[in-house]
Amino acid sequence: MTNKKRVALGNGLVYLILLAMTVAVLIPVLWMLSTSLKNDTELFTIPPRWIPEDITFASYQRIWEDYPFLNYFMNSIMVVSLSTLIALVFSCLAGYGVSRFRFRGKGMFLTFLLVTQMFPSIMLLIPFYKIIQVMGLTNTHLALILTYISFTIPLCSWMMLGYFQGIPKELDEAAAIDGCGRLRTFIQIVFPLSLPGVSATAIYSFITGWNEYMYALVLTQSEKMKTVPVGIGQLIGQYKIMWNDMMAASLVATIPLSILFVFFQKYLISGLTAGAVKS
């Protein structure tokens, strides 16, 4: 059956492309892993060595013992989780509001969100610090939470808007007719259908906040408050880079992110909106 063969060939091509990209992604990552297992003397050999002669987990030990990475992790998790949550709530509200209501300034609001992304953020650093300082929030978790919310709301709102627009208003109305209050309508009917959008924006929000460096550096002062990127940045000295520790820390830092991703990505599957209109 030529059709079956065609399908098989198609599938084969799919796997081939995916495999090729996987290799392109994994080669640098494996190099990171290899570096994290080397001691200082083996870092820069010519030719480069994949497997160190002297495999050592000292870097992994050091990041927990010599630097307070556990501390940094806790801070990051706390700050980024909360900021993601709040950003999601605000964005869902905004997206829902724009998609369901007619009011003046809708377009302006949306454009405003985009426009806030267009100024080089490094120049916003100092006035931003001033605001935080006036509110008395320097060196607190709340400062970073507010910062990251302001970074991610624009894209999240737009994404959620797009999602809600794809969910027919008839559903809302049908629910209203059935006697559902607005809140119930949102939670039980509209929200579940927008889970892929929520997933993607949650992932985006989390990763963006997790990896942010400059603002975290400026807004935190004590070791107690620093986040993971700031911790990693400290491994880059004026005259020396602690390559192995940096790679080890970076790899370990991806673990919470990966766990989160695995959890959320299961909502990125087809079929959630199927049949929604019919029922």
Add this chain to the structure above:
Amino acid sequence: MKKSYAYSSSWSGYWFILPALLTMLVLIAYPLLYGVYISGFNTNLLNKWDFVGLKYYIQILSDTEFLNKIWITLKYAALVVAGNFVVGMSLALLLNREIKFRLLFRAILILPWLFPDVVVALLWKWLYNPLYGLFNYLLQSMHLIKTPIEWLDSQHFALFGVAIASVWKGYPLVMIMLLAGLQSISKDLYEAAEIDGCNKWQLFRHITIPGLMPVTLVVLILETVWWFKHFTIVWLLTAGGPINVTSVVSIDIYRTAFQSFQFGRASAMAVIVFVICLLMSYVYRRLLETNDQ
């Protein structure tokens, strides 16, 4: 037709957008205005505030070097955004299918996004290194080249080299956003079209692409803006070299502000970048906007 009873009251709409709006106004609008304000001064932000009016703007815009750098930044942004979209779109389509090991592939292919910019930049700098780097080593051990290639030293390749590293880091975001966008295209549409006898390509062109257009537009605008403003990867890989080949504008802004401490001038550059971003997004919307009301 029954009118949606509660949904036309305009006040409720405002309540919904209030949290987001308030947050952005307080946290971003003030800094934005501040940034524009100080671009008219020769200032150190503390005790020196010499009004210079539009002097910086005139100086900057009449400097051909700066205009050249804008051009280079546009090239860089174009390369990276194109790369991100091609790779991101392809992978989103592939990872949308029900294939074996889908979760594994997704988890691996998202990895580059999980590392901080600094780490990605330093990693790639190392990979590109002529003597210690992996790329030359692999090519040499496969006997494809004899002498090491000086990737980032080459005036022809440097911009591509920087763009490739950026795409490696940047494609997962586009991939995830497009993947989410694909979920919202109703399967019924595909089924109906298939029944009508459309082939795969036609399905793609007439259902997938239009269905993705809203997401694509937003992500395209934001991606272009983000990579136009991007700093870290270019700075750490080449610092703008060789000579001037990868001198993106963000490097000048950074140097002017935090090495020369001339905040007014740096702000003027930032405002110019801001205006360019506005223009670009306007162009995009005109070209691509489908009715998204």
Add this chain to the structure above:
Amino acid sequence: MATRTKWLNATLMLFLALALVVTGCGGNSSSDNSKSGSSSGGSSGGSSNSQSGGSGSSGSSDEQITLRIVSPTVVENPEGEVETKYAEEYMKLHPNVKIEFIGVPMNEVYAKIITMATGRDMPDIFINSPEFYARAYEMGLTEDLNTLLGEEFVNGFHPATLREAVIDGQLQYAPFFTIPTGLLYRKDWFEEEGLSVPETWDEFVAAAQKLTKDTDGDGNVDRWGFAMVGSKNGSGGSRFIPIMRTFGAAELVKNENGEWVTQFDTPEAAQAFQLYGDLVNKYEVVPPGPFQTSYAEAVSLMASEKTAMMVTGPHTIGAVLKQNPSLEGKLAGAPLPHAPGKDTVSVLGMLGFSIYNGSKHKEVAADYLKFILSKENQLEWNKVTGRFPSRLDALEDPQIQSPTLSGFMQAMDFAFQVPDVPFYADVQVAAAEGYQSVIGKQAGAEEAAKRAAEAVNQLLESLK
């Protein structure tokens, strides 16, 4: 209607609550900072935390004082350990004092200080340097240390360091260490080849050529004479500029009228650019990829024994040895070579500590600075980090007068004062663009020199 209103009210409440929390947390910023920044020490945050907590609260009748210090070295390794140790020792001697470090990587430290200054949230002590001190003075951040430290103490600094630390007769910062630029070279290889330390650039080229060879006979050169830092940043520019000065051309000097002028467009400057181009293209004594070679890469080249010489300061010895301990005793320093008839040149690369003139604890801060500048502590700093003391008593110690380090010691006397113009970083980049054009064969030396001069003149224009 009821449910809708209920929900909207709930949302509004949530938001109001958030707003209240935010403003409620506001208040006296200084009390907030001392509350939240209660950990001291840099990298060894955990252990020193408890230690300082103990010594701080040991019943003392004196007023409890907290000194906040912004320092980039405290987050580095091994500098951080030594710096933290000083703090701990001081706290033991003065139980009523608590020292809190605000560690920021060097690349971001001035941005942080400026941010804190604009937020009126300055620490008591902060890092300062020739690159920043004019800016800090202009912002009114520094206290005159002549009065705080006393004339006798100030006279104990090496005069070269003071030259770049004083403005309008006021001492801006207490120089803490210097890393005078010189030529770092492989003493053992020089001895093998029967070479003496080069004093002119011709001798340098000859030595580099002799040391560039194929050591394992596989037909490829695997050892080069010179690890050139050719990157397009301050790292590269700040090495090229002293070299250019040894030809007799300065990137910026004051003319008879006291105005800054550039000498980039002189034949001597062109010679310097030509040298860089020739080293790479004509004599081929530089490993491939000079544009990507910033400081860290050059250190690795020296450590992996790929190169014989490097333009840098004494701190590099420690960095190289860390990557390759077998090079102990094989490295030495010398002043930079120079053009015939000219002098050698060096740059101090200094860092020091300023006291904020709005600080409430200036005397204690000054006392702490004197403590870390004691001969013993200075020598220990040198031993661990390789950086040079700024104090004369420490510099005269045999530890510094060792054969390895004495070359750098000599270089110190030839240090030039970094021109105090706000755009100096751009001047360094203009130099870098220049040598990259020559090496990349995009322009001849004279053309490149001219372009660099144009760039600098444009910068000078913008000052007016």
